[in-house]
Amino acid sequence: MTAEQLSQPEPTRRRVIELFLGGGLLASFASFIYPVLRYLVPPAVADLGGDEVVAAKLAELKPNSSKIFRFGSRPGLLIMNSDGTYRALSATCTHLGCTVQYRNDLREIWCACHNGIYDLSGRNVSGPPPRPLDVFDVHVRGDEIVVNRKREA
Amino acid sequence: MAILRNKLRPYRAARFVGLAGGIALAACLVYGQTTNSCLDCHSALPGPLEVTPEKFSQDIHAQKGLTCVSCHGGDASSLDPDQAMSRKAGWKGKIDRKQIPQLCGSCHSDPAYIRQFNPSLRTDQLAQYHTSVHGKRLAAGDTKVAVCTDCHSVHDLRAPSDPRSTVNPVNVATACARCHADADYMKGYSIPTDQFAKYNTSVHHDALVIRGDLSAPTCSTCHGNHGAAPPGVDKVQNVCSNCHTFQDQMYEKSSHKEAFQAASLPGCVVCHSNHGISHPSDAKLGAGPDAVCMQCHTPGDACDQARAALLSSLGRLDVAIKNADQILRVAESSGMEVSDARLGQDQARDALTKARVTIHSFRTDLVDQDIQEGLKITVKNLQTGKEAMAERNHRRAGLGLSLIAIGIVLVGLRLYIQRIER
Amino acid sequence: MFATLRHWLDERLNWDDLMAPLRHKTVPTHRLSYWYFLGGITLFLFVIQVTTGILLLLYYHPGANEAFESVQYIMTRVRFGWLIRSIHSWSANLMIFTAFAHMFSVLFLKAYRKPRELTWISGVLLLFLVMGFGFSGYLLPWNTLAFFATKVGTEITGQVPIVGKPMMIFLRGGEDVTGATLTRFFGFHVAVLPGLVTVMILLHLLLVQRLGMSIPPKLEVQWTANPSARREMKFFPNFMLRELMAWYVGLGVLAALAALFPWNLGVKADPFVPAPAGIKPEWYFLFMFQTLKLIPSKVWIVDGEVLGVLAFGLVGLLWLLLPFFESDQPTRMKAWITGLAVFAVVYITGMSVYGHLAK
Numbered sequence: 001m002t003a004e005q006l007s008q009p010e011p012t013r014r015r016v017i018e019l020f021l022g023g024g025l026l027a028s029f030a031s032f033i034y035p036v037l038r039y040l041v042p043p044a045v046a047d048l049g050g051d052e053v054v055a056a057k058l059a060e061l062k063p064n065s066s067k068i069f070r071f072g073s074r075p076g077l078l079i080m081n082s083d084g085t086y087r088a089l090s091a092t093c094t095h096l097g098c099t100v101q102y103r104n105d106l107r108e109i110w111c112a113c114h115n116g117i118y119d120l121s122g123r124n125v126s127g128p129p130p131r132p133l134d135v136f137d138v139h140v141r142g143d144e145i146v147v148n149r150k151r152e153a
Numbered sequence: 154m155a156i157l158r159n160k161l162r163p164y165r166a167a168r169f170v171g172l173a174g175g176i177a178l179a180a181c182l183v184y185g186q187t188t189n190s191c192l193d194c195h196s197a198l199p200g201p202l203e204v205t206p207e208k209f210s211q212d213i214h215a216q217k218g219l220t221c222v223s224c225h226g227g228d229a230s231s232l233d234p235d236q237a238m239s240r241k242a243g244w245k246g247k248i249d250r251k252q253i254p255q256l257c258g259s260c261h262s263d264p265a266y267i268r269q270f271n272p273s274l275r276t277d278q279l280a281q282y283h284t285s286v287h288g289k290r291l292a293a294g295d296t297k298v299a300v301c302t303d304c305h306s307v308h309d310l311r312a313p314s315d316p317r318s319t320v321n322p323v324n325v326a327t328a329c330a331r332c333h334a335d336a337d338y339m340k341g342y343s344i345p346t347d348q349f350a351k352y353n354t355s356v357h358h359d360a361l362v363i364r365g366d367l368s369a370p371t372c373s374t375c376h377g378n379h380g381a382a383p384p385g386v387d388k389v390q391n392v393c394s395n396c397h398t399f400q401d402q403m404y405e406k407s408s409h410k411e412a413f414q415a416a417s418l419p420g421c422v423v424c425h426s427n428h429g430i431s432h433p434s435d436a437k438l439g440a441g442p443d444a445v446c447m448q449c450h451t452p453g454d455a456c457d458q459a460r461a462a463l464l465s466s467l468g469r470l471d472v473a474i475k476n477a478d479q480i481l482r483v484a485e486s487s488g489m490e491v492s493d494a495r496l497g498q499d500q501a502r503d504a505l506t507k508a509r510v511t512i513h514s515f516r517t518d519l520v521d522q523d524i525q526e527g528l529k530i531t532v533k534n535l536q537t538g539k540e541a542m543a544e545r546n547h548r549r550a551g552l553g554l555s556l557i558a559i560g561i562v563l564v565g566l567r568l569y570i571q572r573i574e575r
Numbered sequence: 576m577f578a579t580l581r582h583w584l585d586e587r588l589n590w591d592d593l594m595a596p597l598r599h600k601t602v603p604t605h606r607l608s609y610w611y612f613l614g615g616i617t618l619f620l621f622v623i624q625v626t627t628g629i630l631l632l633l634y635y636h637p638g639a640n641e642a643f644e645s646v647q648y649i650m651t652r653v654r655f656g657w658l659i660r661s662i663h664s665w666s667a668n669l670m671i672f673t674a675f676a677h678m679f680s681v682l683f684l685k686a687y688r689k690p691r692e693l694t695w696i697s698g699v700l701l702l703f704l705v706m707g708f709g710f711s712g713y714l715l716p717w718n719t720l721a722f723f724a725t726k727v728g729t730e731i732t733g734q735v736p737i738v739g740k741p742m743m744i745f746l747r748g749g750e751d752v753t754g755a756t757l758t759r760f761f762g763f764h765v766a767v768l769p770g771l772v773t774v775m776i777l778l779h780l781l782l783v784q785r786l787g788m789s790i791p792p793k794l795e796v797q798w799t800a801n802p803s804a805r806r807e808m809k810f811f812p813n814f815m816l817r818e819l820m821a822w823y824v825g826l827g828v829l830a831a832l833a834a835l836f837p838w839n840l841g842v843k844a845d846p847f848v849p850a851p852a853g854i855k856p857e858w859y860f861l862f863m864f865q866t867l868k869l870i871p872s873k874v875w876i877v878d879g880e881v882l883g884v885l886a887f888g889l890v891g892l893l894w895l896l897l898p899f900f901e902s903d904q905p906t907r908m909k910a911w912i913t914g915l916a917v918f919a920v921v922y923i924t925g926m927s928v929y930g931h932l933a934k
Contacts, residue, residue, distance in 0.1 A: 017572055020561055020565035021566065021569050022565075023565075025565070027557075030558075035659070038654040039653060040630075072843075073495070098506070112507070127368070128396070551834070552835070560827075
């Protein structure tokens with residue numbers, strides 16, 4: 001073999017190196033680009049921001065009935081009044097944290113744990129609860145019922 | 154104008170004299186009011202006779218304008234003891250214990266009088282007192298029993314809403330214990346003296362005194378305050394049901410109600426005790442030291458089997474909740490977002506709480522209903538947890554692939570560098 | 576194909592002349608050459624930060640009502656959002672670490688000497704700016720830890736006499752840490768600091784290119800005496816390929832950290848809740864924080880915390896001007912700077928560990 005031939009690695013070895021490098025670079029770039037491309041596509045569920053949530057759809061509730069929905073990490077209570085309007089409050093009882101319910105026979109909010117009773121404005125009217133329930137703002141947007149926290153002044 | 158001035162001057166002078174005289178008179182009157190010769194002496198006397206102005210100023214009666222004279226009679230304006238404490242001036246001296254309820258009641262049972270100060274204050278305390286064990290025994294001549302001042306204190310009496318008041322809910326048990334926990338004092342009465350000690354270990358004490366939940370019961374909540382008396386064996390359920398309504402509803406339709414009534418057993422107290430009410434646990438349904446069922450039931454009989462079924466139902470849901478919690482916790486600490494499922498777990502726990510209340514019906518079918526609801530929720534949450542873990546493993550697989558690609562590049566670069574530097 | 580592209584660029588930009596210095600640039604090879612990588616790695620991590628930062632900008636909502644939830648949204652709903660965000664957080668920490676390491680390696684290798692004083696100054700300023708990035712970025716997820724760490728941190732700035740209070744109000748956007756602070760920090764983090772850092776990096780890199788790579792003094796003496804002993808490699812492509820390897824390792828480390836230890840969300844900040852016990856700043860501020868905690872509350876007539884803050888300010892200023900404290904004359908003057916550097920490393924490491932372990 002000539003000196004020239006010896007100074008170059010054999011063609012097969014060159015090919016192997018090129019394959020490794022090229023293939024590896026391609027594969028690694030793909031593994032970087034793929035997540036970024038998926039990331040750029042906005043998800044189906046829009047981000048409403050933390051103080052707002054879609055509690056229910058328009059036809060979901062009947063007059064004088066209620067639904068527990070999730071608001072952040074706590075449950076909320078959505079009530080449809082007999083006249084068709086909505087109200088929403090925090091569903092965590094201020095006594096010991098049980099989840100309250102709407103009593104459509106008494107038109108009151110009731111906590112089953114120790115018989116605490118709140119009126120429909122969230123005021124604690126009877127039993128152990130020491131504080132009223134937080135009241136949220138409700139409005140209808142299209143066919144969605146949107147609940148958000150009261151804006152601070 | 155000159156004429157006017159001459160005419161006005163005498164009027165102005167008269168007005169001035171009148172004003173000055175009025176001020177002097179007022180000063181004398183006020184001076185008379187502020188001398189309280191009682192406190193002047195009694196603030197310097199030792200022991201039980203000591204009443205200082207600082208102490209008395211804390212008293213709600215003093216703040217409303219009453220003075221020593223209002224209850225004790227006498228003449229507060231005179232510094233001469235014989236005059237100040239003369240019978241002629243109406244001085245009553247130290248009020249005899251038997252007279253105290255009557256004395257307090259002379260105002261506090263008069264609605265027209267109390268209305269002037271606080272229209273919503275009750276005025277039936279004396280009437281209630283007459284129906285109480287204390288009141289009855291006092292009427293029979295026993296002066297060791299509690300009278301108004303024993304609980305409400307005297308001379309520094311505060312409104313019950315004041316946290317420093319001896320009859321503020323947080324302090325009521327301590328006030329009762331002054332006598333009822335004193336074994337020597339209670340010698341001769343046939344009631345135990347361990348109630349206070351037991352109460353201090355109870356959940357109600359924890360809620361009221363430690364957590365500050367003023368809705369929790371103290372002695373007077375179950376026994377009454379002015380009309381204090383034990384509720385009576387057959388009325389225990391009524392008293393507890395004021396707060397624990399659901400348990401009461403369940404118990405009402407259970408087999409135990411009739412059985413306990415027939416045996417004159419005190420309802421709720423049989424399993425839960427009265428003063429030392431501890432936080433109930435599923436062990437009550439078990440067979441160990443905390444078990445209550447086996448106090449009456451025979452091992453192996455139908456009721457014992459029902460007990461075992463109830464216990465195992467509760468246990469099933471408890472275990473399901475714990476399993477779901479466990480997997481969710483691992484998923485969360487691996488960075489997965491599972492807060493929806495965590496909220497669902499709260500609902501499952503609510504279902505378990507409800508089942509534990511339904512226990513008081515002692516019916517396995519009702520309890521199983523609640524258990525099934527809870528299990529439905531835990532199954533869903535367990536599924537969510539498993540999906541989160543699958544996603545986690547998915548991510549790690551992805552990491553592995555990209556690390557392999559990176560490894561290949563590193564090897565390739567190394568070889569390439571070696572080649573060009575040959 | 577590359578040749579035609581090069582030719583096209585050369586005809587329009589004088590590409591070859593532009594690239595000439597790079598082609599001739601060499602990197603000395605010696606026992607301590609590996610330390611040369613640190614600067615490049617810091618730059619690489621900065622590029623990662625900018626990229627992931629821009630991606631995060633697509634979904635982040637600055638504002639007290641929305642910030643936390645938007646980060647939660649990124650972590651849970653956006654495809655690979657967890658990856659982008661975790662890489663951003665990990666890379667931030669790694670970058671600060673490599674920046675410190677780079678600074679200390681320059682200190683120990685004495686690369687700050689004349690004529691490289693300006694490189695050192697621009698580098699120290701970059702370090703301060705990078706720590707500013709860390710401080711401002713930390714608040715953006717608006718969780719409890721960040722909220723209170725910012726409160727404590729800005730409180731300490733307020734301790735500086737005379738200018739402290741106005742400075743604190745400027746930083747906070749008001750007397751207290753509120754949504755206004757978040758907005759302000761967001762502005763600093765995505766606009767002000769990137770602009771400043773870009774300019775400073777360009778200056779720093781320009782100086783490095785113009786002045787070439789420095790070599791440790793002992794080696795310099797040897798190689799001046801014996802020029803044939805000089806070992807160097809071409810920057811392009813040899814050193815660059817090695818640097819590429821280092822960057823790829825960095826990528827692998829980041830990917831592993833992000834996948835195995837995703838950055839957590841924490842709990843949304845609530846200004847009305849009392850501070851949780853044991854609030855600490857991020858690890859790169861721990862040594863200063865711990866020092867301040869150890870200073871007695873009154874030193875003679877001066878308030879301890881004020882003294883501490885002023886002391887750190889002074890140290891920072893002197894650090895910036897370090898090269899000017901050394902004369903050209905050999906050996907004697909240089910020993911104390913090495914000693915100072917060793918003390919600094921030990922102090923920072925020790926205080927950080929202490930601060931981490933302390934309640």
